Amino acid sequence: MNCHTGPRSIKISPGEKVQQVLFMGNPNVGKSVIFAKLTGMKVESANYAGTTITYTTGEIAGGELRTLATDVPGTYSLQATSPAEEVATQLLGQGAHTVLCVLDATNLERNLPLALQVASLGIPVVYALNMVDVARRKGIEIDVATLEKLLGAPVVPTSAVRGDGLKDLREQILQCASSHDLHPVTIPQDMEDFWDRSREIAEKVETRAERPPTFWDRFEEMTICPLPGIPIAIVVLIIAMGLVVGGGKALRALVLLPVFDNYVAPAITAAVSSIVSEGILRNVLVGEYGMLIKGIEWPIALILPYVAFFYVVMSFLEDSGYLPRLGVLLDNVMRAMGIQGSSVVPMFMGYGCAIPAILGTKAATSQKERLMVTGLVALAIPCTAQTGAFIVLLGDHSMLALVGVYAISFSAMVVAGALMSRVLPGKVEPMLMEIPNLLMPDGKSLLKKIWLRIKQFFMEAEIPMVLGIGAAALVAETGALVHISAALQPLVEGLLGLPPEASLALLLGIIRRELAVLPLLTMDLTLLQLMVGSIVALFYLPCIAVFFVIIKEFRLKFAALVFVGTMVFAFAFGGALNYVGQFLIRLFSQ
Amino acid sequence: MITSSLYSANGLSSYTLTAIPTHPLLSSLGLRQGSQVSIVSRQPLGGPIVIRLGQRCLAIARDIAEQIQIQETAR
Numbered sequence: 334m335n336c337h338t339g340p341r342s343i344k345i346s347p348g349e350k351v352q353q354v355l356f357m358g359n360p361n362v363g364k365s366v367i368f369a370k371l372t373g374m375k376v377e378s379a380n381y382a383g384t385t386i387t388y389t390t391g392e393i394a395g396g397e398l399r400t401l402a403t404d405v406p407g408t409y410s411l412q413a414t415s416p417a418e419e420v421a422t423q424l425l426g427q428g429a430h431t432v433l434c435v436l437d438a439t440n441l442e443r444n445l446p447l448a449l450q451v452a453s454l455g456i457p458v459v460y461a462l463n464m465v466d467v468a469r470r471k472g473i474e475i476d477v478a479t480l481e482k483l484l485g486a487p488v489v490p491t492s493a494v495r496g497d498g499l500k501d502l503r504e505q506i507l508q509c510a511s512s513h514d515l516h517p518v519t520i521p522q523d524m525e526d527f528w529d530r531s532r533e534i535a536e537k538v539e540t541r542a543e544r545p546p547t548f549w550d551r552f553e554e555m556t557i558c559p560l561p562g563i564p565i566a567i568v569v570l571i572i573a574m575g576l577v578v579g580g581g582k583a584l585r586a587l588v589l590l591p592v593f594d595n596y597v598a599p600a601i602t603a604a605v606s607s608i609v610s611e612g613i614l615r616n617v618l619v620g621e622y623g624m625l626i627k628g629i630e631w632p633i634a635l636i637l638p639y640v641a642f643f644y645v646v647m648s649f650l651e652d653s654g655y656l657p658r659l660g661v662l663l664d665n666v667m668r669a670m671g672i673q674g675s676s677v678v679p680m681f682m683g684y685g686c687a688i689p690a691i692l693g694t695k696a697a698t699s700q701k702e703r704l705m706v707t708g709l710v711a712l713a714i715p716c717t718a719q720t721g722a723f724i725v726l727l728g729d730h731s732m733l734a735l736v737g738v739y740a741i742s743f744s745a746m747v748v749a750g751a752l753m754s755r756v757l758p759g760k761v762e763p764m765l766m767e768i769p770n771l772l773m774p775d776g777k778s779l780l781k782k783i784w785l786r787i788k789q790f791f792m793e794a795e796i797p798m799v800l801g802i803g804a805a806a807l808v809a810e811t812g813a814l815v816h817i818s819a820a821l822q823p824l825v826e827g828l829l830g831l832p833p834e835a836s837l838a839l840l841l842g843i844i845r846r847e848l849a850v851l852p853l854l855t856m857d858l859t860l861l862q863l864m865v866g867s868i869v870a871l872f873y874l875p876c877i878a879v880f881f882v883i884i885k886e887f888r889l890k891f892a893a894l895v896f897v898g899t900m901v902f903a904f905a906f907g908g909a910l911n912y913v914g915q916f917l918i919r920l921f922s923q
Numbered sequence: 924m925i926t927s928s929l930y931s932a933n934g935l936s937s938y939t940l941t942a943i944p945t946h947p948l949l950s951s952l953g954l955r956q957g958s959q960v961s962i963v964s965r966q967p968l969g970g971p972i973v974i975r976l977g978q979r980c981l982a983i984a985r986d987i988a989e990q991i992q993i994q995e996t997a998r
């Protein structure tokens with residue numbers, strides 16, 4: 334999930350007949366999971382509303398004609414009130430051979446109004462009654478035959494995460510699509526809402542077993558009560574951090590570093606030395622900043638273990654539906670930053686990578702909220718690779734320093750949030766959010782998701798890392814670094830109290846965020862210098878890929894604001910920390 | 924029957940919604956006149972109130988909850 338690659342393009346030769354299928358439904362009913370399993374496409378999914386904010390198109394195999402499926406963002410109605418709903422109505426307006434309407438079996442009454450709105454447009458519909466397994470566990474039984482009769486269209490019970498019912502669903506979709514023509518439709522401005530009819534249908538088909546609440550039911554509620562919800566949240570976050578820091582450290586120290594130091598690095602050095610004679614080229618390849626040594630050691634032996642454990646934790650939290658609960662508990666803290674609790678989801682994703690976080694803000698209800706979250710993520714939330722770098726740099730010296738960096742990051746968000754909410758026009762909407770079921774994530778799909786993300790990190794990190802480090806090695810070996818360092822000396826040495834060669838971190842940090850931290854590893858720094866370096870790296874410019882996304886999603890003016898804001902924050906905070914730290918050291922050494 | 928705001932509901936009872944402010948999402952989420960809700964929790968420091976509506980919980984900010992009028996239905 335580091336950087337999102339665009340949807341794979343699907344080639345259709347001119348004149349070729351294809352069938353269009355739209356996947357629609359309320360937010361968080363599992364459209365994307367069904368879509369991914371029917372088309373074999375890799376799309377992001379998680380257990381909360383708004384994971385799909387743009388649409389993806391894939392192909393369903395097995396029909397006589399080629400069948401294109403589009404995963405439409407989740408909507409509650411066809412009245413376009415948010416960017417995601419506008420996308421949905423626009424796609425529907427273009428028409429489809431069939432709409433697959435996904436219904437949440439645990440919440441049927443609330444899901445039916447949209448289904449009935451879609452059906453009222455005259456487009457053929459197939460219904461997937463999803464999460465029947467969760468519904469059954471909650472004591473809800475749905476009479477599928479009656480529902481089919483009342484809706485006048487096929488209803489297929491499914492459990493998409495487990496893969497149950499999907500074969501049947503595919504057949505129904507293909508059959509329905511092939512027996513109907515394309516229907517371009519106009520969506521009336523003021524659509525009838527089918528609330529009463531939905532209630533009637535739900536009452537007819539649903540039977541709820543009266544049963545005493547299970548432990549899980551009670552636990553679900555506990556997580557959204559301040560007591561014991563807040564202590565539970567603290568325990569969850571401590572376990573999460575412990576797993577990332579401890580698990581990553583163990584993997585690095587026990588497996589990756591020994592293998593790299595004893596086998597990989599000597600082998601590369603020997604191989605290169607036998608081909609390339611001593612000189613600049615050999616140094617660039619395998620010297621102090623050798624691109625083939627650091628370019629492999631840094632991303633794989635140092636950063637990857639933390640990234641891997643971070644994605645384990647994040648994927649688990651996403652699929653469990655815990656994050657929106659955290660948003661409810663944190664709403665009052667987040668309002669201090671000028672945003673609201675629902676934004677906990679994109680903010681948390683920012684700890685993975687800023688790009689999906691920024692794209693994820695599309696589900697936000699106001700433009701101001703989008704800008705606020707984007708600004709905060711770009712400024713003060715370290716991505717997972719940078720977190721890995723912080724743990725490598727600080728964790729071995731002092732865990733307190735590591736915690737300190739995160740405490741400073743958090744306070745900076747409050748300060749920057751207060752500033753931004755004054756500067757930016759508009760209003761942040763108050764919280765209004767549906768809380769998803771709390772689920773135990775399905776092991777198989779969890780593993781798949783984690784594996785995809787780790788693979789993506791590797792693909793996206795490795796080449797920029799090697800090239801960036803190669804450029805740095807060239808700069809160092811040719812002596813250009815001396816000139817650059819001299820030019821930046823007042824800033825780096827004067828203001829921040831770092832050795833001149835730390836200017837390298839500032840140069841590399843533009844490429845990837847962790848590269849603003851890692852060069853400090855090779856320097857012999859005091860704890861204060863390590864802290865200052867980390868803080869500057871934290872607030873410093875987001876990486877270049879993030880910058881392009883900000884420019885693309887918002888206007889250049891906002892990107893410029895982010896550019897200036899992060900620079901000013903980085904040097905102001907870093908400088909202040911340096912001076913205060915030095916003052917305290919002098920005070921106590923007297 | 925006395926009506927009061929959803930935000931001031933005390934938590935033990937079940938309530939019927941009697942007046943809803945115009946907000947595009949409220950009705951889509953199922954908050955309509957006549958809907959039955961119960962209170963799950965209220966977050967401290969003016970945070971949102973969490974209600975149960977049918978099978979689902981919804982978090983509603985104080986600003987909005989104060990505009991929603993309710994009537995007690997059963998104890």
